[in-house]
Amino acid sequence: xxxxxxxxxxxxxxxxxxxxxxxxxxxxxxxxxxxxxxxxxxxxxxxxxxxxxxxxxxxxxxxxxxxxxxxxxxxxxxxxxxxxxxxxxxxxxxxxxxxxxxxxxxxxxxxxxxxxxxxxxx
Numbered sequence: 001x002x003x004x005x006x007x008x009x010x011x012x013x014x015x016x017x018x019x020x021x022x023x024x025x026x027x028x029x030x031x032x033x034x035x036x037x038x039x040x041x042x043x044x045x046x047x048x049x050x051x052x053x054x055x056x057x058x059x060x061x062x063x064x065x066x067x068x069x070x071x072x073x074x075x076x077x078x079x080x081x082x083x084x085x086x087x088x089x090x091x092x093x094x095x096x097x098x099x100x101x102x103x104x105x106x107x108x109x110x111x112x113x114x115x116x117x118x119x120x121x122x
Contacts, residue, residue, distance in 0.1 A: 053092055055113055063117055065089065066110050070097045070122030081121060097122070 058064070067085055071078020078096070085094045095106035110116050 053109060058113070063115050064110070064113055065093060065117050065119055066106050066113075067094045067119045067121060068097050068103055068106060069094065070120075073122040078122070 067089065069078050069082050069085070071082065074081070082094060082096060092109060095101075095103065097103065
């Protein structure tokens with residue numbers, strides 16, 4: 001048994017049954033690990049991102065969710081929605097849109113994530 005950087009426990013093993021696999025698929029959050037190495041070209045493309053993350057331990061059938069929140073619409077409940085989503089998802093998956101930051105930051109972080117889904121809230 002091990003713990004990923006998003007706090008979920010990995011109970012994987014050869015004797016895991018099919019019900020355990022189904023539960024694991026339902027509760028799969030992508031795990032991101034901060035990387036300290038970065039080259040100059042990537043740094044200039046990072047559109048305000050101060051840290052670089054690498055995707056680790058993502059099952060091949062996973063469909064991670066990238067969420068964009070416009071906190072100024074939707075009855076001004078963007079802050080509470082963001083807090084709730086940060087609890088339910090990995091905070092790296094939740095991106096707040098503003099007049100100074102568009103969706104580029106989130107899309108850049110997920111550029112190497114296969115088959116991800118996007119949810120826009122606002």
